Amino acid sequence: MNKLTKSSVILAGLLSAGIAFAEYPTKAITMVIPYGAGGGTDVLARALQPALEKSLGQTIVVSNLPGGGGILGFTKVANAKPDGYTVTIPNNVIFATEGMGNATYKHTDFSYLGNVLTEDYLVAVRADGPWQTWGELVEDMQAHPSKVTFGFSGFGGSTHVASELLADVAGYQAKQIPHDGSSKAVLAAMGGHIDALMLNLGDLSSGLKSGKLRPLVSLGDQRLEEYPDVPTLKELGHNFALTNWRGIAAPAGVDDEVRAAWAKAIEVATQDPAFRQTIAAQGAQVDFMAPGEALDLRMTGLAESFIATAKKLKQ
Structure with missing residues (x-):
């Protein structure tokens, strides 16, 4: 049924x-x-x-x-x-x-x-930034703890928890930056005020479609049809998924x-x-x-x- x-x-x-x-x-x-x-x-x-x-x-x-x-x-x-x-x-x-x-x-x-x-939750960065892949971003965050600024929507909210979980799973430290709403987080990333951000796909959609943001990794169980080149965290060796x-x-x-x-x-x-x-x-x-x-x-x-x-x- x-x-x-x-x-x-x-x-x-x-x-x-x-x-x-x-x-x-x-x-x-x-x-x-x-x-x-x-x-x-x-x-x-x-x-x-x-x-x-x-x-x-x-x-x-x-x-x-x-x-x-x-x-x-x-x-x-x-x-x-x-x-x-x-x-x-x-x-x-x-x-x-x-x-x-x-x-x-x-x-x-x-x-x-x-x-x-x-x-799904996704991690994205500014399209003209230095990181082309999730692996490159993680290496930088591991090599330079708390240097990379990582944005999300709302202190103590869903994307804050997801960001902290991801940091623990992938083994890095970033400077977590809360924003009052997803649209403000997207604008901050597009404007270069933060280096990366974690949001739901729907919240990231405007930034991704504008070409100003680049998706690096999905926390879903499988790749997204709209972004087939974006790997899942599971594909990259972490037994972790979150929607x-x-x-x-x-x-x-x-x-x-x-x-x-x-x-x-x-x-x-x-x-x-x-x-x-x-x-x-x-x-x-x-x-x-x-x-x-x-x-x-x-x-x-x-x-x-x-x-x-x-x-x-x-x-």
């Missing part, structure tokens, strides 16, 4: 339980994006917006609220009324910030309404009617040709999962891994 079939079964079960979709939503929905405009999460939200509005029958207001590497926006959603009218697009960062102790919310303060996509996810979440406590309506809307939206074209152009993979036991188990597993790692990093 494929993912779409499984999701349809879940939806059928929700429908058979007597949930009336017509009762929700009855007004506009606010989708809080905890980062600035132009980053991967912002692009995803605006690509999803038309299809979600059509399916839900209501306006979705995309509201950018950057700050604290995502903490400000996620905090607003976690503390909102659990009525389905305030949602956000989370990722591994909510687990990382919980483990680092940087946020007041916990991952259990959110109700996961559906997974949308999965994407990110993006979905839709509301404050914990939303009722079954809301969950069912969003499950239906997300499933329909992720099949929309225009949306899939945008995601393909970003190099990400559509990976729809409906709310329910399977998605909750996935979130629990990711939370345990990221929280434990983040706690070690802050010691």
